[in-house]
Amino acid sequence: MEVEAHSQLEQRLICHIQMLYPHLDAGEFARTCMTTFGLDGSEPSPSPHRNLWDQTDVMLITYADTLRSEDEAPLETLHQFVKTKLADSISAVHLLPFFPYSSDDGFSVMDYTEVNPKNGQWQDVSNLSKDFKVMGDLVINHCSSRSRWFENFKAGIEPGASYFYEADPSADLSNVVRPRTSPLLREVQTKQGTKYVWCTFSHDQIDLDFENPKVLLEFLGIIRLYLEKGIRWFRLDAVAFLWKTPGTKCINLPNTHEMIRLLRLMIEHYAPDAVIITETNIPNRENLTYFGNANEAHLVYNFSLPPLLINTLVSGSCDHLKNWLMHMPPAQDGTTYLNFVASHDGVGLRPTEGLLSEWELENLVNTMKRFGAKISSRTTETGEAKPYEINISLWDALAGSVAKGPDEWQYARFICAAAIQLALEGLPAFYIHSLFGTRNDNERVDNTGQPRSINRHIWQMDDLKHKLNGPGHHKKVFDRMRELIQIRRAQPAFHPNATQYILHTGDKLFAFWRQSLDRRQSLFAVYNISDEPQSFNLSELNLFATEDWTDLVTGQKYEDRLAQVKLMPYQFLWLANKTGKPGK
Numbered sequence: 001m002e003v004e005a006h007s008q009l010e011q012r013l014i015c016h017i018q019m020l021y022p023h024l025d026a027g028e029f030a031r032t033c034m035t036t037f038g039l040d041g042s043e044p045s046p047s048p049h050r051n052l053w054d055q056t057d058v059m060l061i062t063y064a065d066t067l068r069s070e071d072e073a074p075l076e077t078l079h080q081f082v083k084t085k086l087a088d089s090i091s092a093v094h095l096l097p098f099f100p101y102s103s104d105d106g107f108s109v110m111d112y113t114e115v116n117p118k119n120g121q122w123q124d125v126s127n128l129s130k131d132f133k134v135m136g137d138l139v140i141n142h143c144s145s146r147s148r149w150f151e152n153f154k155a156g157i158e159p160g161a162s163y164f165y166e167a168d169p170s171a172d173l174s175n176v177v178r179p180r181t182s183p184l185l186r187e188v189q190t191k192q193g194t195k196y197v198w199c200t201f202s203h204d205q206i207d208l209d210f211e212n213p214k215v216l217l218e219f220l221g222i223i224r225l226y227l228e229k230g231i232r233w234f235r236l237d238a239v240a241f242l243w244k245t246p247g248t249k250c251i252n253l254p255n256t257h258e259m260i261r262l263l264r265l266m267i268e269h270y271a272p273d274a275v276i277i278t279e280t281n282i283p284n285r286e287n288l289t290y291f292g293n294a295n296e297a298h299l300v301y302n303f304s305l306p307p308l309l310i311n312t313l314v315s316g317s318c319d320h321l322k323n324w325l326m327h328m329p330p331a332q333d334g335t336t337y338l339n340f341v342a343s344h345d346g347v348g349l350r351p352t353e354g355l356l357s358e359w360e361l362e363n364l365v366n367t368m369k370r371f372g373a374k375i376s377s378r379t380t381e382t383g384e385a386k387p388y389e390i391n392i393s394l395w396d397a398l399a400g401s402v403a404k405g406p407d408e409w410q411y412a413r414f415i416c417a418a419a420i421q422l423a424l425e426g427l428p429a430f431y432i433h434s435l436f437g438t439r440n441d442n443e444r445v446d447n448t449g450q451p452r453s454i455n456r457h458i459w460q461m462d463d464l465k466h467k468l469n470g471p472g473h474h475k476k477v478f479d480r481m482r483e484l485i486q487i488r489r490a491q492p493a494f495h496p497n498a499t500q501y502i503l504h505t506g507d508k509l510f511a512f513w514r515q516s517l518d519r520r521q522s523l524f525a526v527y528n529i530s531d532e533p534q535s536f537n538l539s540e541l542n543l544f545a546t547e548d549w550t551d552l553v554t555g556q557k558y559e560d561r562l563a564q565v566k567l568m569p570y571q572f573l574w575l576a577n578k579t580g581k582p583g584k
Contacts, residue, residue: 020216049333057092088482101116126230130230154190169185177249177251180378185197316401340431367401391451393440423523494523531569538562553573
């Protein structure tokens with residue numbers, strides 16, 4: 001059996017290598033990859049259709065140093081806070097890059113193998129992984145211009161001399177899709193003379209050349225290290241840009257998908273419970289291709305959700321959100337969506353392409369500016385600068401409406417957004433600042449000069465503890481968020497792969513039906529997404545006459561299935577025939 005298993009793994013790996021590196025001896029390189037990764041071929045092949053999650057899984061997104069205490073490593077402070085305050089709410093922690101870096105708050109990695117000593121050490125990451133699932137960033141598209149690899153590139157020595165993607169500045173690169181407005185190529189003086197390196201994002205973030213198999217081997221060693229330290233969930237950062245072919249758009253190329261399949265094959269043979277998540281901030285149809293045939297990403301970021309949900313709640317119309325969800329394919333077993341509304345980055349606007357009109361997008365951008373947002377741009381294929389990302393805290397993004405500006409419904413609107421996120425098909429992921437209702441940090445923007453800093457506030461623990469015990473909105477948000485998360489975690493109908501049907505209840509009421517995998521629990525989620533009271537008849541929901549129905553949020557029972565229900569602005573119902581109890 002061992003020989004057969006070995007043959008199966010090696011043969012699958014050879015197929016990927018032949019596609020990526022046709023000039024290599026695929027068998028020999030496959031064995032080198034396996035040795036680098038610590039595999040001998042006897043490992044069983046996991047089924048591609050296993051759900052490695054359930055309704056109890058809720059993710060926290062955070063930087064390692066978002067919470068700081070005197071005389072304590074930030075990773076220790078974070079671990080202690082999550083363990084004491086969120087153990088009943090959070091199952092997984094996405095640690096944003098915690099390595100030595102030169103810019104972009106960690107995404108210009110200088111050394112992939114070391115923990116930034118300002119954050120702590122590897123033992124802190126391992127300790128966190130004993131209490132929670134830990135997702136780490138694999139910043140795979142590029143690394144820092146101050147990394148040892150790039151210094152070696154300039155000196156013409158390995159490792160590094162052949163690690164970076166070079167291009168001819170006279171070549172036609174006009175088709176290349178760009179997420180930034182900076183020049184694509186950076187001129188670099190090296191020992192071998194002037195070279196031009198590819199920089200998809202910034203000139204401090206030099207793109208790696210995965211056409212060189214040595215780069216793949218380096219990353220296999222890095223991934224193995226992360227696995228050994230307890231990381232089991234992997235976020236492939238900016239992976240859509242990984243492979244370059246001049247003359248094309250250099251995004252979502254077939255070899256990029258092939259590389260993801262290869263990495264998944266290796267990772268899940270090392271750790272069958274490992275999960276791959278692709279970070280591809282691109283239009284929705286392209287984003288969905290990263291599921292492959294349940295052989296690429298286990299989860300894809302639901303990038304269209306943040307702009308559409310924010311637009312819904314500030315415009316008072318759910319039409320676009322509803323229509324988008326009606327056309328979203330149910331994720332097959334072994335895959336699901338990662339639902340988020342806020343993250344360390346801004347609200348991406350490319351995922352609204354084909355979903356919002358130019359006029360609606362302009363209205364949304366102008367409303368967000370009114371609430372304090374900074375707007376980042378990208379360069380289009382025609383050379384035009386176009387809004388790419390809204391930089392704002394979620395609390396401030398939901399401060400009011402398009403029509404009336406800031407109003408008294410900010411808290412209700414904010415909680416309504418979280419309640420929608422918690423109930424939709426997929427696995428919810430909450431940026432740590434969404435648990436506190438953190439405001440725009442304009443002082444940090446002034447200090448860094450970076451628009452994204454507006455939503456990357458650093459909390460001193462003494463200040464945060466005071467806020468979470470005080471009379472302001474921070475305590476109110478934190479307590480309510482935890483309550484709703486705990487209700488969600490007890491309901492089988494909220495399993496990430498449970499059935500979902502969008503209901504037609506007009507543009508002011510957003511509603512959908514979820515049913516548990518065993519079909520025993522049915523749950524109707526109904527939201528007033530407007531700033532005016534809205535009414536509907538329970539008869540519109542087709543509640544089973546043989547069941548008792550209870551609102552999980554308030555505990556109210558509904559015996560009259562023809563009754564009219566009135567929802568106040570941004571009020572919502574989770575109406576279920578069976579009620580799971582939090583903590584059970």
